[in-house]
Amino acid sequence: xxxxxxxxxxxxxxxxxxxxxxxxxxxxxxxxxxxxxxxxxxxxxxxxxxxxxxxxxxxxxxxxxxxxxxxxxxxxxxxxxxxxxxxxxxxxxxxxxxxxxxxxxxxxxxxxxxxxxxxxxxxxxxxxxxxxxxxxxxxxxxxxxxxxxxxxxxxxxxxxxxxxxxxxxxxxxxxxxxxxxxxxxxxxxxxxxxxxxxxxxxxxxxxxxxxxxxxxxxxxxxxx
Amino acid sequence: xxxxxxxxxxxxxxxxxxxxxxxxxxxxxxxxxxxxxxxxxxxxxxxxxxxxxxxxxxxxxxxxxxxxxxxxxxxxxxxxxxxxxxxxxxxxxxxxxxxxxxxxxxxxxxxxxxxxxxxxxxxxxxxxxxxxxxxx
Numbered sequence: 264x265x266x267x268x269x270x271x272x273x274x275x276x277x278x279x280x281x282x283x284x285x286x287x288x289x290x291x292x293x294x295x296x297x298x299x300x301x302x303x304x305x306x307x308x309x310x311x312x313x314x315x316x317x318x319x320x321x322x323x324x325x326x327x328x329x330x331x332x333x334x335x336x337x338x339x340x341x342x343x344x345x346x347x348x349x350x351x352x353x354x355x356x357x358x359x360x361x362x363x364x365x366x367x368x369x370x371x372x373x374x375x376x377x378x379x380x381x382x383x384x385x386x387x388x389x390x391x392x393x394x395x396x397x398x399x400x401x402x403x404x405x406x407x408x409x410x411x412x413x414x415x416x417x418x419x420x421x422x423x424x425x426x427x428x429x430x431x432x433x434x435x436x437x438x439x440x441x442x443x444x445x446x447x448x449x450x451x452x453x454x455x456x457x458x459x460x461x462x463x464x465x466x467x468x469x470x471x472x473x474x475x476x477x478x479x480x481x482x483x484x485x486x487x
Numbered sequence: 488x489x490x491x492x493x494x495x496x497x498x499x500x501x502x503x504x505x506x507x508x509x510x511x512x513x514x515x516x517x518x519x520x521x522x523x524x525x526x527x528x529x530x531x532x533x534x535x536x537x538x539x540x541x542x543x544x545x546x547x548x549x550x551x552x553x554x555x556x557x558x559x560x561x562x563x564x565x566x567x568x569x570x571x572x573x574x575x576x577x578x579x580x581x582x583x584x585x586x587x588x589x590x591x592x593x594x595x596x597x598x599x600x601x602x603x604x605x606x607x608x609x610x611x612x613x614x615x616x617x618x619x620x621x622x623x
Contacts (some may be wrong), residue, residue: 298563299526299547299573306527307543309568330544338548346555 266308270322274304277326284336288343296339300329341367345479349472354464357471358382364479374474381467388460395453404447404456507539513592514539515549516577516585519559523576526550550575558584 266274278297285293307325329335341363348360361378364371387404394402518524518532526547533541553559558581563571577585 295573296547296551298571302570302572303526303543303547305570306525306568306572328543330542335544335548338545339551342548342552342555346552 266322273322273326274301277304277332280332281336284332285339287340292343300335303329345475348475351472354382354468357468357475360475361471364475368478370474370478374471374478378467378471381463381470385460385463385467388456388463390460392453392456392460395456510537510592511539511541511545511549512553513585513588515546515553516558516581516588519575519577519581520585523574525564525572525574529575553581557581 278301281300282293282297285296288296304322304325307328308321344360344363348357351357351360358375358378361371361375365375391402391404396402514533514537515529518529518536524532529550530541530543530546533539533546550559550561554561554575557578559575560578561573561575564574566572
């Protein structure tokens with residue numbers, strides 16, 4: 264098989280672009296993938312050509328069948344990311360993977376939203392517990408029931424002033440503050456808030472990992 | 488109540504895509520059943536022996552994934568063509584998975600064929616009538 268300088272250049276730049284796109288992967292894995300794709304291109308061009316002379320058109324159609332380097336790398340990257348998420352112990356890797364998955368499927372989006380909610384509430388419980396330990400009188404969580412409003416929307420986590428009575432999570436600062444409702448975690452229950460926060464983050468992490476293991480299908484299957 | 492018509496072609500295409508999606512993994516495990524093959528050979532086998540239209544850029548990431556799941560293993564082998572090729576072969580877990588999937592597939596397709604038998608006759612009848620009309 265004879266490759267023209269132009270064809271060789273096209274292949275080289277395709278592989279260089281692919282290698283660049285595969286940077287988030289481990290170098291050995293990226294090398295392995297690039298080598299395999301290189302072998303595929305050479306075999307495909309050689310196999311499709313009985314004349315032994317390769318045209319730019321042969322190279323173009325072979326590369327087109329693989330997709331752009333970005334598309335091809337994205338399939339490997341997503342698979343690698345979600346594969347890593349199945350065995351990771353980091354909530355950040357898990358959440359990042361779920362965010363990527365959320366762009367690809369409805370189940371991914373639901374898992375991501377649930378995880379975001381779990382991590383947010385867990386983190387707020389941790390913050391509230393810590394504030395309670397540091398500022399026993401004006402740090403913590405309060406319900407601020409207002410007529411006609413569901414209580415779940417009326418959580419306040421505060422340290423000091425600035426309560427405008429609006430619904431939702433609130434943070435504040437200042438000295439002249441009186442809490443707007445009744446307190447959820449009183450002084451002795453700060454450790455409970457901390458423990459609940461840690462537990463919720465842990466369960467959310469396990470839920471995200473379980474969703475990935477249970478429902479995620481490799482990108483190659485989705486795009487076939 | 489007003490009914491919304493779904494374009495028949497769109498629905499048929501989606502149905503076909505879903506069928507192919509579900510069978511690609513099994514097809515790859517099947518072609519690797521009794522021998523080791525490299526990527527392009529797998530593609531050629533799928534093209535010649537199945538009705539699957541496989542996009543080349545999707546098979547390699549899938550092989551990578553199957554390897555990560557320990558269903559296949561790979562090795563680089565020097566070839567006469569002057570460059571090494573990455574060969575894939577089934578692992579014991581891959582064989583197990585292929586058998587399980589085949590069992591499910593066979594049971595499912597057998598029941599579906601039974602269910603669709605009378606529709607098949609209808610389809611043949613309609614085709615014959617259309618052919619006759621065309622001839623006239």
